[in-house]
Amino acid sequence: MQNIYDVTIIGGGPAGLYSAFYSGLRGLKTKLIESQQELGGKVLLYPEKLIWDVGGHPPVLGGQFVKQLIEQAKTFEPTILTNTKVDFIERHDDLFIIRTSKGEQHHSKTILLAIGGGIISPQKLTLEGAEKYEMTNLHYTVQSYQRFVDKEIIISGGGNAAIDWAVELSPIAKNVTVVYRSEQLSAHEATIEEAIKAGVQIECNTTITKLTANTEKTAIQFVTCENSQTQQSYTRQIDEVIVSHGYNRESSVEFDEAIALSKKDDYYFEGKATGETVHPGIFAAGDILTFEGKVNLLIGTFQDAANAVNSIKTYLEPSAYRYGMVSSHNDLFKEKNRSIIEKQLVKASK
Numbered sequence: 001m002q003n004i005y006d007v008t009i010i011g012g013g014p015a016g017l018y019s020a021f022y023s024g025l026r027g028l029k030t031k032l033i034e035s036q037q038e039l040g041g042k043v044l045l046y047p048e049k050l051i052w053d054v055g056g057h058p059p060v061l062g063g064q065f066v067k068q069l070i071e072q073a074k075t076f077e078p079t080i081l082t083n084t085k086v087d088f089i090e091r092h093d094d095l096f097i098i099r100t101s102k103g104e105q106h107h108s109k110t111i112l113l114a115i116g117g118g119i120i121s122p123q124k125l126t127l128e129g130a131e132k133y134e135m136t137n138l139h140y141t142v143q144s145y146q147r148f149v150d151k152e153i154i155i156s157g158g159g160n161a162a163i164d165w166a167v168e169l170s171p172i173a174k175n176v177t178v179v180y181r182s183e184q185l186s187a188h189e190a191t192i193e194e195a196i197k198a199g200v201q202i203e204c205n206t207t208i209t210k211l212t213a214n215t216e217k218t219a220i221q222f223v224t225c226e227n228s229q230t231q232q233s234y235t236r237q238i239d240e241v242i243v244s245h246g247y248n249r250e251s252s253v254e255f256d257e258a259i260a261l262s263k264k265d266d267y268y269f270e271g272k273a274t275g276e277t278v279h280p281g282i283f284a285a286g287d288i289l290t291f292e293g294k295v296n297l298l299i300g301t302f303q304d305a306a307n308a309v310n311s312i313k314t315y316l317e318p319s320a321y322r323y324g325m326v327s328s329h330n331d332l333f334k335e336k337n338r339s340i341i342e343k344q345l346v347k348a349s350k
């Protein structure tokens with residue numbers, strides 16, 4: 001019985017991490033399983049981006065936000081496993097058996113799916129030999145701005161991520177050029193305007209057709225680009241190449257046939273704003289869940305998480321309080337509050 005959890009959260013992105021916190025708040029024995037080495041989900045793709053749209057939170061870098069989410073998730077000491085992909089879920093009476101890629105089995109009374117849109121990986125540049133530059137100057141995410149200071153940068157892609165990076169890098173880079181295969185960028189028009197104002201050079205109908213290495217063959221020194229309208233090509237010396245061509249998705253978890261979940265397409269599960277899915281005992285939160293009025297943003301993941309955990313609580317204990325609880329009403333915080341206040345008093349008296 002010791003190894004049976006009240007809830008097993010699958011996915012350690014914002015929805016899963018906040019669910020782990022909230023589930024501790026509701027007194028549930030909690031396990032979280034994440035397939036990647038690092039917790040943080042999609043926010044790990046934008047560690048240097050300033051996030052402005054989390055209510056009451058000053059603009060915060062993605063990397064810092066992830067650290068805070070992880071710290072909060074650990075408040076009630078849930079069991080957290082990383083580098084462990086959940087492959088298969090089956091049900092035996094009232095118990096779910098969760099099988100992982102490591103051949104382990106985990107047992108849980110309920111499941112909270114927080115798997116985002118599945119396991120995602122960036123779409124790679126399809127030029128021969130491109131992968132060998134991934135260790136040097138070919139990037140699929142911007143992990144640190146420092147690297148791009150005073151550099152000649154070319155960004156391939158026309159979506160929001162590509163243009164956001166162009167806007168953020170242009171004040172520190174020597175030059176930023178965006179090349180995009182279609183006639184018009186697909187990013188939000190306000191961001192495009194910002195990019196133009198920031199001096200980003202934008203070349204539509206243009207693709208990178210060749211990468212030429214430096215003499216040591218360690219990094220890209222020249223890129224050749226071709227314009228599909230004029231059929232003209234040019235070769236330019238660059239320091240860094242950023243590719244933002246979107247993401248591949250892998251539908252990650254399989255279910256026993258007795259567990260029939262309603263899917264919107266290959267990736268998303270239909271459910272309710274309460275986090276319930278059509279299968280009793282399986283709940284969902286964050287980007288994986290769809291319902292009318294869904295908000296596919298960080299703030300949406302938090303509301304989903306609280307709702308799903310409250311639904312889990314009443315599924316396990318039908319007489320439990322159904323709705324959101326304010327933290328001051330929770331006995332579990334009393335001791336933690338006392339210690340925080342004491343520390344603040346000591347600090348103030350110095």
Ligand SMILES: Cc1cc2nc3c(=O)[nH]c(=O)nc-3n(C[C@H](O)[C@H](O)[C@H](O)COP(=O)(O)OP(=O)(O)OC[C@H]3O[C@@H](n4cnc5c(N)ncnc54)[C@H](O)[C@@H]3O)c2cc1C
Nearest residue numbers: 011013014015035041042085086115116252286287297298
């Ligand atoms: C480039 C970019 C910029 C963004 N900017 C903003 C912004 O400024 N503001 C904002 O509010 N939102 C932003 N978003 C959206 C926000 O990041 C997502 O809404 C949020 O990350 C969704 O969280 P999630 O936990 O539902 O899913 P995810 O973040 O996708 O996390 C899901 C986790 O589940 C894990 N997982 C999947 N399958 C399995 C499995 N089988 N076993 C174990 N683990 C598994 C994955 O590895 C992943 O860690 C942005 C998104 C992107 C891509």
